[in-house]
Amino acid sequence: MKRNFLFAILLVLFSCHQTFATSIVKKVAPTFWWAGMKNPELQVLLYGDNISSAEVSISSKEITLQEVVKLENPNYLLLYLDLSEATPQNFSITLKEGKKSTEIPYELKERKSKASEVEGFNSGDVLYLIMPDRFANGDSSNDIIPGMLEARVDRNDPYARHGGDLKGIENHLDYIAELGATSIWLNPVQENDMKGGSYHGYAITDYYQIDRRFGSNEGFCNLVTKAHDKGLKVVMDMIFNHCGDENYLFKDMPSKDWFNFKGNYVQTTFKTATPSDPYTSEEAKKTVVDGWFTQCMPDFNQRNRHVAVYLIQSSIWWIEYAGINGIRQDTHPYADFDMMSNWCKAVTNEYPDFNIVGETWIGSNVLVSYWQKDSKVSAPKNSNLRTVMDFPLMDQMNSAFDEETTDWNGGLCRLYDYLAQDIVYADPMNLLTFLDNHDTSRFYRSDEATKNLDRYKQALTFLLTTRGIPQIYYGTEILMVGDKANGDGLLRCDFPGGWKGDTINCFNATDRTPQQNEAFSFLQKLLQWRKGNEVIAKGKLKHFTPHKGIYVYERKYGNKSVVVFMNGNNREQTIDLANYKEILPASSAYSVLTDENVKLGEKLTLQSRGIWVFSF
Known part of the structure; x- marks a missing residue:
């Protein structure tokens, strides 16, 4: 009975070795990384059949294997590596069980200039x-x-x-x-x-x-x-x-x-x-x-x-x-x-x-x-x-x-x-x-x-x-x-x-x-x-309460500005520009939508749903 029991244990162990030896690492995430990142820690997720029982080692002397995490599911291993001393290189992650081992090649790439x-x-x-x-x-x-x-x-x-x-x-x-x-x-x-x-x-x-x-x-x-x-x-x-x-x-x-x-x-x-x-x-x-x-x-x-x-x-x-x-x-x-x-x-x-x-x-x-x-x-x-x-x-x-x-x-x-x-x-x-x-x-x-x-x-x-x-x-x-x-x-x-x-x-x-x-x-x-256009990208916004259905606002950056007049009604409207003198630095402006210089007098007329975009 005792000999049969020992034989059963050996059979189980042999079976485990066989399972590991024939396993395939299906996923490695990320598939590669870079040396010289500001955060020196790297998590490598390994996924494959029954790999969690393996002993893990790495071939590089510049990289420290900080932590090996074995999760509930035996098909996963999480490795945490310290790359603070690592240079760009190729190295191996070795999974070993008994006399059987699997080597996973891994690359630390060199970062691109100014990455x-x-x-x-x-x-x-x-x-x-x-x-x-x-x-x-x-x-x-x-x-x-x-x-x-x-x-x-x-x-x-x-x-x-x-x-x-x-x-x-x-x-x-x-x-x-x-x-x-x-x-x-x-x-x-x-x-x-x-x-x-x-x-x-x-x-x-x-x-x-x-x-x-x-x-x-x-x-x-x-x-x-x-x-x-x-x-x-x-x-x-x-x-x-x-x-x-x-x-x-x-x-x-x-x-x-x-x-x-x-x-x-x-x-x-x-x-x-x-x-x-x-x-x-x-x-x-x-x-x-x-x-x-x-x-x-x-x-x-x-x-x-x-x-x-x-x-x-x-x-x-x-x-x-x-x-x-x-x-x-x-x-x-x-x-x-x-x-x-x-x-x-x-x-x-x-x-x-x-x-x-x-x-x-x-x-x-x-x-x-x-x-x-x-x-x-x-x-x-x-x-x-x-x-x-x-x-x-x-x-x-x-x-x-x-x-x-x-x-x-x-x-x-x-x-x-x-x-x-x-x-x-x-x-x-x-x-x-x-x-x-x-x-x-x-x-x-x-x-x-x-x-x-x-x-x-x-x-x-x-x-x-x-x-x-x-x-x-x-x-x-x-x-x-x-x-x-x-x-x-x-x-x-x-x-x-x-x-x-x-x-x-x-x-x-x-x-x-x-x-x-x-x-x-x-x-x-x-x-x-x-x-x-830095006026639009960086300029401050100033706007006026709508009057006669017309909404007016300015974008200003340095000594340049853009002023938008927009008629919110389905009828022509004429407004007094004196109300907006604080954002009208000149008597004429370039009209962005019509590609022309427009003289700005005392009044401005906007067509039904009309728009003026003035650049100063």
């Missing part, structure tokens, strides 16, 4: 927002990738993949630059290997891999380089609140506390006011922050230090690897405040001029201001998030240009009244301003197709001359439409001409309608004039 001096986007920029699947198809060979879960392309289905990719964007960088935008913001391009709805990108399944239907990691780097060559910055969309349920980190969880509610689905309430609510209950706060966006998007437990490091490192990896200029962080208020604050601080420490904008979809400027860096509203807590999204201003603009303006309310008074409350913001110039985006109805409506462009022109003039960092949604320049009531898929239509065989190519003026060309030319004129 930490990445120029972030700022109020001198205009972001052109692109949903990659819907902009242009430059490489049809990657439309369907064998083995990926959503293996179809159907341009007639607004919720299916349509085939747009990075090559398609690259092919039209000249178009974007000539329009006058200075940055491109891409909806998520990381792998979304989901069974359905993967076109939009917001359910990431691999944080270190570009979705192969968009291209490759190298292809993304190439796009960033070519964008930079044309004077365009690149902003990358990221999601730290949740991932897709096909992510290996969820399908085979490292530990139960890697995700909120131990990996069990609990729906968030979407009440984004809750985290800043001084009266909120712990239950309400937990549900909104820890609850899941949808059942197929499990919510990360960012209070787990390993999860936090994994996410923070993934963003720094893309900044260093691809040279991106900014990040737009999805669903920012749904994530853990302290972790996200630490993330912003970590990124800024490595890249002082880099910028991050958080999606703060809240209907109150006070509540939006809570999330901005150095906010007095959230003090003593500090989000360290430089830029937040001005959703309340979007709401005001979507009403203001439809209404008649009186001297007290409605119409352009909405804009005056809202901006008068900018005292709640720590830095109003670092607000992302926009008329629409991929989650909202498009500003230009289909019922305007036979109308003039007054509403369109006034809105874009205001957007591009007021404070903040403007964002334009792709297709705005050609009057693309989309009503959220008809579903999100139709807010994200294909750009006409982005696919071979399209009967209309709106990248070319000859295929656009006269009205589309009028809209394009108007926006292009403003964008090209705004580019490099």
Whole structure:
């Protein structure tokens, strides 16, 4: 009996050796790193069959293996390395069990010259927002990738993949630059290997891999380089609140506390006011922050230090690897405040001029201001998030240009009244301003197709001359439409001409309608004039209470200024310029929209919904 028992033990041990010897390390994250980073600590996540029982060693004498973390799931190992003395090199991570061992090659790359001096986007920029699947198809060979879960392309289905990719964007960088935008913001391009709805990108399944239907990691780097060559910055969309349920980190969880509610689905309430609510209950706060966006998007437990490091490192990896200029962080208020604050601080420490904008979809400027860096509203807590999204201003603009303006309310008074409350913001110039985006109805409506462009022109003039960092949604320049009531898929239509065989190519003026060309030319004129214009990028804002329905404001920087007059009524108005003498330094000015010098007398007449933009 004793001999049989010993034989059984030896059989088990032999079986373990065999299991380890035949195991494969399926994932190494990150796949490589750099020597000379300001933060010398590196977390390396290893994923493979039954690897946690292995002894771990590294071949480099310059690198210290600080900590080996073995989690609940035997398929994971977390290594924490100290790189403070490390130079660029190749070394090996060895996993050993008994006489069997597996060597994992690893590289510490040399940082590029001035890698930490990445120029972030700022109020001198205009972001052109692109949903990659819907902009242009430059490489049809990657439309369907064998083995990926959503293996179809159907341009007639607004919720299916349509085939747009990075090559398609690259092919039209000249178009974007000539329009006058200075940055491109891409909806998520990381792998979304989901069974359905993967076109939009917001359910990431691999944080270190570009979705192969968009291209490759190298292809993304190439796009960033070519964008930079044309004077365009690149902003990358990221999601730290949740991932897709096909992510290996969820399908085979490292530990139960890697995700909120131990990996069990609990729906968030979407009440984004809750985290800043001084009266909120712990239950309400937990549900909104820890609850899941949808059942197929499990919510990360960012209070787990390993999860936090994994996410923070993934963003720094893309900044260093691809040279991106900014990040737009999805669903920012749904994530853990302290972790996200630490993330912003970590990124800024490595890249002082880099910028991050958080999606703060809240209907109150006070509540939006809570999330901005150095906010007095959230003090003593500090989000360290430089830029937040001005959703309340979007709401005001979507009403203001439809209404008649009186001297007290409605119409352009909405804009005056809202901006008068900018005292709640720590830095109003670092607000992302926009008329629409991929989650909202498009500003230009289909019922305007036979109308003039007054509403369109006034809105874009205001957007591009007021404070903040403007964002334009792709297709705005050609009057693309989309009503959220008809579903999100139709807010994200294909750009006409982005696919071979399209009967209309709106990248070319000859295929656009006269009205589309009028809209394009108007926006292009403003964008090209705004580019490099320090008065708009840095100038102080002064405005006047609307009188006779006319809203007047000034941007001033040094001895230069821009003054905007905007008629908020459907009738001609004449005003006395004596009321505005403090912002009219000369008797004549250059008219930006008409390319002429205009003599300024005692009176100024504005046509119905008319605009004057004067440069002094």
